[in-house]
């Protein structure tokens with residue numbers, strides 16, 4: 021236990037405010053996002069992530085949003101386990117045909133008002149996989165898409181900015 | 191016995207360095223059992239060797255191989271017009287033997303190898319669903335990769351099947367898949383997925399349980415099948431490397447490396463030593479970051495969030511450095527045919543040495559905490575135990591095999607450059623539980639940091655890429671790389687004008703997914719997440 025406490029104290033608070041790497045961008049983006057979430061979503065925006073056929077690269081970066089550097093929860097964004105609790109669906113991958121109906125069902129299960137964000141190049145336009153006997157390609161071929169965050173995969177900062185863009189427009 | 195040849199009788203042995211000592215005896219034994227086999231020269235497939243077998247002997251070959259202690263490492267087919275070529279990969283003491291047979295395209299029937307190698311079960315079903323190869327003598331004849339996007343009598347990897355196929359506007363869910371059922375009082379079923387309750391890939395798990403105890407688990411995968419093998423056809427070498435880097439995003443370096451290795455062997459392209467060292471450096475960075483992340487993930491699944499946060503922090507720092515030094519946080523598209531796409535600057539190399547040292551220090555502190563935390567160890571020790579017998583029978587790879595007594599690592603046992611000049615120590619335990627898999631991975635991080643430092647200190651000067659020259663049509667190559675999950679096998683054959691005719695990547699997950707069904711038995715349902723995480727199979731790498 022002592023080891024744990026020592027480590028916690030030693031590492032200190034790493035959640036980023038002004039860090040050379042992000043050049044303050046993270047803090048600006050996050051704060052702007054939070055202001056919109058406070059105003060429009062009573063302080064909390066819930067996201068259900070849906071892998072509809074990705075290579076799992078996009079998931080790795082979405083995961084990073086929850087690490088202590090980005091700590092997206094502090095801006096009022098929560099990842100939820102059920103689409104029934106979600107405002108936003110973050111959809112990755114080309115939609116594989118074997119996931120087509122599952123994706124539609126997740127969409128139906130999400131209460132209105134809801135937004136679909138296509139995350140990653142594959143979700144945006146099919147990417148390396150395109151449309152084939154096994155792949156429906158872009159998410160927009162299956163679900164109505166409200167915003168696109170390109171990148172293969174998009175970085176955590178790009179994800180944050182993409183969410184901000186979506187919320188600003190709404 | 192017609193045309194039967196002993197390996198020793200071949201004019202020119204491909205290996206003289208003590209490799210394949212067992213092969214002569216193995217072929218003799220096959221002939222004694224009445225099999226028609228013949229070794230064929232296959233220069234570009236080296237270091238593997240190629241043996242042709244009559245198709246009726248396919249099962250017998252597996253039986254003999256299994257009795258001879260060969261590991262079964264994969265099977266794939268190729269549509270060659272009138273015939274279908276079927277190739278299985280066997281391994282013994284780091285020697286890779288390709289066993290090949292040809293089947294008439296109009297009736298591609300061949301005895302199954304599954305009764306001798308349980309590992310062959312799903313790969314055979316995969317080959318049946320995509321090529322129409324009929325494996326006789328199988329007990330389980332259910333579809334595997336095919337859900338409802340194509341019909342039973344359609345085979346997407348036959349050349350005549352158009353890449354667009356004829357899918358319905360909306361592909362129905364595969365609701366009629368015949369799962370095993372358990373009956374009896376108090377037995378109940380839990381269907382999970384394809385959409386899981388987290389940021390994770392899709393797949394289906396069907397549990398039968400009594401109270402909290404798991405009686406049976408059946409996996410159903412194939413949800414993220416996106417036609418990788420089909421859309422590889424007709425690509426350029428560069429295009430294939432890009433695709434290979436997306437077979438499983440968390441393994442982008444190792445898959446791209448395996449595909450490039452296969453293409454370079456097929457084309458006889460020698461890549462510069464600096465490029466080899468950089469590939470290994472990328473691969474070790476990928477190994478470290480995935481191990482960090484999964485150790486954190488295992489801890490998180492038993493609610494030890496301290497470790498999850500700490501390992502998540504180390505992971506993020508590592509990824510940022512990847513981005514800073516190589517332009518991509520996951521190192522995608524850094525490995526290209528003929529070498530690598532990004533060099534390392536001198537300052538970055540010295541910074542990286544510091545980074546490696548710092549990580550080592552942090553880890554010693556954190557590993558000590560994990561090791562001494564009773565509540566954590568209580569959840570990990572004995573949970574999800576995979577016995578060495580089962581691991582061996584399934585051909586488990588990477589840390590899953592190494593935690594259950596299988597001390598195999600390509601980097602040491604079948605070393606490819608630059609590992610042929612490096613010492614790779616391979617941790618191995620026999621307990622096979624979640625704790626053992628974590629321990630093995632802890633040790634593998636230590637080894638990888640040492641390797642990283644060695645690579646940086648001895649980094650050769652010179653070019654990082656040579657121009658790509660396409661091989662003649664028909665040229666084939668085999669790539670074998672120790673990814674962070676274990677052995678990756680990558681087969682490539684070229685068509686006209688340097689285009690890809692066939693690409694088959696076998697992710698280690700293919701061999702490790704079945705282990706989860708076994709190690710979860712008699713554990714409690716709430717331990718499934720941590721058991722699953724300790725294996726961490728790739729859905730995408732499996733489903734292709």
Ligand code: SF4
Nearest residue numbers: 074077140141142172
């Ligand atoms: S965008 Fe890139 S990282 Fe994301 S799923 Fe597609 S290939 Fe993978």
